[in-house]
Each structure stands twice: as structure tokens, then as C-alpha cells.
Amino acid sequence: MFGISLPRSSASQRSVGYAVSYAEAQPGDLICYSGHVAIYMGGGAIVHASNEINGICVFNNANYRPIVSVRRLV
Numbered sequence: 001m002f003g004i005s006l007p008r009s010s011a012s013q014r015s016v017g018y019a020v021s022y023a024e025a026q027p028g029d030l031i032c033y034s035g036h037v038a039i040y041m042g043g044g045a046i047v048h049a050s051n052e053i054n055g056i057c058v059f060n061n062a063n064y065r066p067i068v069s070v071r072r073l074v
Helices: none
Strands: 018-020 030-033 036-042 045-051 055-059 067-072
Antiparallel strands (some): 030 036, 036 045, 045 055
């Protein structure tokens, strides 16, 4: 719709766009964890699909688990 497409798997999403450091992360960047991806909201917060029970959640700590990479798509 906006000219951006993503592969389905979290492992594949770790290679789209280009890498930036967590210190350089901007809202909209992908925060990649082992087996999981979230969208950075700024101020250390992320939005992600937590699980089937909790659904879509906002966490105020993007470092709640080790970050594998941060990817910028645009």
C-alpha cells in the first residue's frame, strides 16, 4: 500500500532496510529479537503482538529481552 513490503518471518525481517543502532532508533524502526519483532514507538517504548492471550501490547521497555538488531525501512 505504501510501497513497503516485509517478509513473513521474523528472521527474514532482520535483513530488510538497513541497520541502525538502538541509540539511533526512531519511531517506526523494527526492533528485532530472537524469534520476534516489534515496532519502535520512541522513548524506549515498543508495540508488538505479545501472544494469543494478551494480543497487541505496548511495552515501555524495548530492552525487555536482548535486541538482535534495529532495522530502518525508510
